[in-house]
Amino acid sequence: MYSEIAKNKRNSYFLIGTFLIVIILLCWVFSLAYNNPAILYLGVGFSIIYSLISYFSASSMVLAISKAKPIAKSDNPTLYRIVENLSITAGLPMPKVYIIHDTAPNAFATGRDPKHAVVCVTSGLLELLDKSELEGVIAHELSHVGNYDVRFMTLVVVMVGILVLLSDWFIRFAWLSDNGDSRGGNMQGVMMIVAIVFAILAPIVGMLMQLAFSRKREYLADSSAALLTRYPDGLASALKKIDSDTRPLEAANRATANLYIINPLRSNVKGSGKSWFSGLFSTHPPTAERIKRLEEMGEKS
Numbered sequence: 354m355y356s357e358i359a360k361n362k363r364n365s366y367f368l369i370g371t372f373l374i375v376i377i378l379l380c381w382v383f384s385l386a387y388n389n390p391a392i393l394y395l396g397v398g399f400s401i402i403y404s405l406i407s408y409f410s411a412s413s414m415v416l417a418i419s420k421a422k423p424i425a426k427s428d429n430p431t432l433y434r435i436v437e438n439l440s441i442t443a444g445l446p447m448p449k450v451y452i453i454h455d456t457a458p459n460a461f462a463t464g465r466d467p468k469h470a471v472v473c474v475t476s477g478l479l480e481l482l483d484k485s486e487l488e489g490v491i492a493h494e495l496s497h498v499g500n501y502d503v504r505f506m507t508l509v510v511v512m513v514g515i516l517v518l519l520s521d522w523f524i525r526f527a528w529l530s531d532n533g534d535s536r537g538g539n540m541q542g543v544m545m546i547v548a549i550v551f552a553i554l555a556p557i558v559g560m561l562m563q564l565a566f567s568r569k570r571e572y573l574a575d576s577s578a579a580l581l582t583r584y585p586d587g588l589a590s591a592l593k594k595i596d597s598d599t600r601p602l603e604a605a606n607r608a609t610a611n612l613y614i615i616n617p618l619r620s621n622v623k624g625s626g627k628s629w630f631s632g633l634f635s636t637h638p639p640t641a642e643r644i645k646r647l648e649e650m651g652e653k654s
Contacts, residue, residue: 372512372513375555376400376516377396379396379551380392380395380396380400381393383396404515412463412507415463416471418606419604428452435488436450439495445467445495445499449470451472453602454476455476456476457602457617458482460474460478460491463503464498464504482594485586486588486594489588499577500577568638585647586651588647601618605618
């Protein structure tokens, strides 16, 4: 587990570097296509500013989009004590606790590091699960915090968002201009085609990276939660109940879906019957596989 935490921290820096290289290449290609170096400087400058703003405000934006409300210990002593006790066991600072008033059972964690972490659950989750199951879910979310998944996935979301924005802008400008034919000759026309293809592919590759990272992080958080509670069957039972509930989470959207313990979008709740190709675009690994792994851990313990 500790090696995975260290790996996550290293991957965070590697991820930033990789995405910055892709962003710089995207801006550079379009600066060549338009024969305008200012595009490169403006694109990179915007990316840096946008990254900083998004990184520090991402949690607040996610909580606002999710319509989550903070609670004190007196509002829900049972939930608060579970979070508090598991935080102590995990050696983590006590995170802020939020509730989404929605009948669909689900939960997520966010924050750029353990000192600024938030654990959020829906009211439907509190009604559906018993104590051991709720402890499994909270341990899973705290594992995301302790493993620095919250920082890692925040960076992924921010970087993918930049790629999508820049690509969309460049493609719109490319279609609106006649730059390739009237001002730059054949070579500039070729560069424009290359730029458009790159602008289309860059965000797709970025989103596939985001989804792949998200799926891997879920398996790690499940294992870490089982280690934390010493009762993998609790989380396995919770996943079964959440997965079998077909009520959609009203506040969920594609931007925040990867944060939840199980994909909150109704069309993806079951996750059955998916092809290998469609599985590439899934934010979560198959729930049945996660449950199987946890039950195997329970049999060995």
